[in-house]
Amino acid sequence: MSQADVKGRGAVSDVRLPPRGRDQPPQPASRRTTFYGTLFRNELHTTFRRWRTLALLAVLAAVPILVGIAVKIETGDGSSTTGGGGGPAFISQITNNGLFLVFTALAATLPFFLPMSIGVIAGDAIAGEANAGTLRYLLVAPAGRTRLLLTKYATVMTFCLVATLVVAVSALTVGAVLFPLGDLTTISGTQITFAEGLGRALLIALVVAASLTGVAALGLFVSTLTNSGIAAMATTVGLLITVQILDQIPQLHALQPYFFSHYWLSFADLMREPVYWDDLVKNLGLQALYAAVFGSAAWARFLAKDITT
Amino acid sequence: MDQPSATDPDPEGSGDGAGGDAGGDESGDESVIRTRALTKRYRGGQLAVDGLDLTVPAGSVFGFLGPNGSGKTTTIRMLMGLIEPTSGTARVLGRPMPRAARTVLPHVGALIEGPALYGFLSGRDNLVRYDAADPTADPRTRNTRVAAALDRVGLAAAAGKKAKAYSLGMKQRLGLAAALLQPRRLLVLDEPTNGLDPQGMREIRSLVRELASDGTTVFLSSHLLDEIEQVCTHAAVMAQGRLITQGLVADLAAGTRGRLVVTTPDPADAARVLKEQGAGDVVVAEDRVTADPPDGELADITMALVTAGVRVRGFGVERASLEDAFVALTGEGFDVAG
Numbered sequence A: 001m002s003q004a005d006v007k008g009r010g011a012v013s014d015v016r017l018p019p020r021g022r023d024q025p026p027q028p029a030s031r032r033t034t035f036y037g038t039l040f041r042n043e044l045h046t047t048f049r050r051w052r053t054l055a056l057l058a059v060l061a062a063v064p065i066l067v068g069i070a071v072k073i074e075t076g077d078g079s080s081t082t083g084g085g086g087g088p089a090f091i092s093q094i095t096n097n098g099l100f101l102v103f104t105a106l107a108a109t110l111p112f113f114l115p116m117s118i119g120v121i122a123g124d125a126i127a128g129e130a131n132a133g134t135l136r137y138l139l140v141a142p143a144g145r146t147r148l149l150l151t152k153y154a155t156v157m158t159f160c161l162v163a164t165l166v167v168a169v170s171a172l173t174v175g176a177v178l179f180p181l182g183d184l185t186t187i188s189g190t191q192i193t194f195a196e197g198l199g200r201a202l203l204i205a206l207v208v209a210a211s212l213t214g215v216a217a218l219g220l221f222v223s224t225l226t227n228s229g230i231a232a233m234a235t236t237v238g239l240l241i242t243v244q245i246l247d248q249i250p251q252l253h254a255l256q257p258y259f260f261s262h263y264w265l266s267f268a269d270l271m272r273e274p275v276y277w278d279d280l281v282k283n284l285g286l287q288a289l290y291a292a293v294f295g296s297a298a299w300a301r302f303l304a305k306d307i308t309t
Numbered sequence B: 001m002d003q004p005s006a007t008d009p010d011p012e013g014s015g016d017g018a019g020g021d022a023g024g025d026e027s028g029d030e031s032v033i034r035t036r037a038l039t040k041r042y043r044g045g046q047l048a049v050d051g052l053d054l055t056v057p058a059g060s061v062f063g064f065l066g067p068n069g070s071g072k073t074t075t076i077r078m079l080m081g082l083i084e085p086t087s088g089t090a091r092v093l094g095r096p097m098p099r100a101a102r103t104v105l106p107h108v109g110a111l112i113e114g115p116a117l118y119g120f121l122s123g124r125d126n127l128v129r130y131d132a133a134d135p136t137a138d139p140r141t142r143n144t145r146v147a148a149a150l151d152r153v154g155l156a157a158a159a160g161k162k163a164k165a166y167s168l169g170m171k172q173r174l175g176l177a178a179a180l181l182q183p184r185r186l187l188v189l190d191e192p193t194n195g196l197d198p199q200g201m202r203e204i205r206s207l208v209r210e211l212a213s214d215g216t217t218v219f220l221s222s223h224l225l226d227e228i229e230q231v232c233t234h235a236a237v238m239a240q241g242r243l244i245t246q247g248l249v250a251d252l253a254a255g256t257r258g259r260l261v262v263t264t265p266d267p268a269d270a271a272r273v274l275k276e277q278g279a280g281d282v283v284v285a286e287d288r289v290t291a292d293p294p295d296g297e298l299a300d301i302t303m304a305l306v307t308a309g310v311r312v313r314g315f316g317v318e319r320a321s322l323e324d325a326f327v328a329l330t331g332e333g334f335d336v337a338g
């Protein structure tokens, strides 16, 4: 699914199949694609047309702008930048190289803004439809419960990717406008070219998006538990904040490796030379575990659910 | 994912497809909906439907009646596979629900407890979304079918408007359009004329007749009894989760006898003559005299009236309405059963 399809607001997404000869029977393969494809395309189209989705993306795009301007003003005073909260290793380097704004912005949005926006979209996925009553018509269409749930999860995952890329692209743009670009120094102190730096930035964005799959599955599960979209969103975001707080309490350190957010900032290890993979792999494994556990729970719950709204 | 055999993109073909599928189960059984001891107890403990044995013959326009809270919508939810029965079975188009939802539902258009729409989408895009949710719907004909459905419910001019800007009746029409996106073998309409203007109601009635004449079975729940009387061939009456009666509408109304009505400036004389002629339960109200008609030729009564010098302004038998039958069956009480 290309960006153009997602953003093509006026066009009705489902009718732009390549014209096929009338005499040519539809291929089994294409029918299978259609089985999941049309609903998924429509779901993306519907999700990305909502004001709420666009507002979330706008907030995410604004974060790098604010960080960029703040850093610019601070250094404009003549004082040198001092390491701050999110991603101290990166923020001090922004004035030398705008590309570091990408890493800083991702480090700043990953703990809260990004997962919160995922929580909103995932929490609303089923509960919002139930609340509006549209769920019963989708099921009577019949969308199929498994197919609908898979479509919803795929859409939330797409949103994770789009949201992360929005942060990254906004940061890159602001970085390029406000600061110089060029070769950069890794955390390990080695030099890499700007092109390689860009590649790492893209890789980091993908890892950040993948870091959100656990929250997405959790949000979808919560969404199957209630008929109120607001309640599901609030619960998911509440869980997110709780886990983030618990992750800071030293007495709980035996549990902390199982918190979905525990290895989130490991993406910085992609900026080492050589790359330090341990925590990255743990993070991705943990996300897969959460996706499997809460995905199955959501499926079991949704299949047995009485739809009375 | 097991692909249902009725997923042929060609709507004609798919119609035949499920006909073939269902044929085995349906042979010798012309019912489109058949429930056996269907029971639903909600999680709160409320027994909403209690041992329902409902049979809806193919090709009928079936009125589903009952006071508020009698379990009509709950029954429809079970038939559509939205909720699991507590016990008992339901078969729709000859196949068990909710198990066969995938193969059955593409042939069923439904309006359940009013329309539900995406306010931020246009009327047209709402239909496109519901159509996209149906895996058997051919995407290549989607735009044409959506336009035809909008046209059919008189919404073509408002198709581009956001659904949140629709009036109650327009939303109802759009909900109906969603049920008409494909040729259907069964239409389930839960209070379809709710919120419609008189023209809209007439349109729906003629639409239902038209669909029925094309062979679609229509299952219609409504509180407007004269509406049911006008369009339905069959009816069932529910009260407190139980089925009270089902059968031909004509038989239902006939169960309650009609009344003989004489309008006259001489009511006292008329009442005397009617009693002489063997009419029972004679009631005089100003210039109207009503009575249970006696057996035999009614023309003999007019003759007796005229012979006795009673001046007659009007004479006739008022047929018992379905409303009379309904009240007789479900009681006069206004309060909803708890």
Ligand SMILES: Nc1ncnc2c1ncn2[C@@H]1O[C@H](COP(=O)(O)OP(=O)(O)OP(=O)(O)O)[C@@H](O)[C@H]1O
Residues within 6 Å of the ligand: A308, B042, B043, B044, B046, B047, B048, B066, B067, B068, B069, B070, B071, B072, B073, B074, B075, B338
């Ligand atoms: N989700 C629910 N949970 C618990 N009880 C319910 C639920 N939905 C309906 N009921 C109860 O089930 C009974 C039947 O309700 P139902 O909606 O089927 O009635 P109905 O015949 O459609 O009424 P109406 O004519 O008002 O639409 C009622 O007593 C109602 O209180």
Ligand SMILES: [Mg+2]
Residues within 6 Å of the ligand: B072, B073, B074, B113, B190
């Ligand atoms: Mg109802």
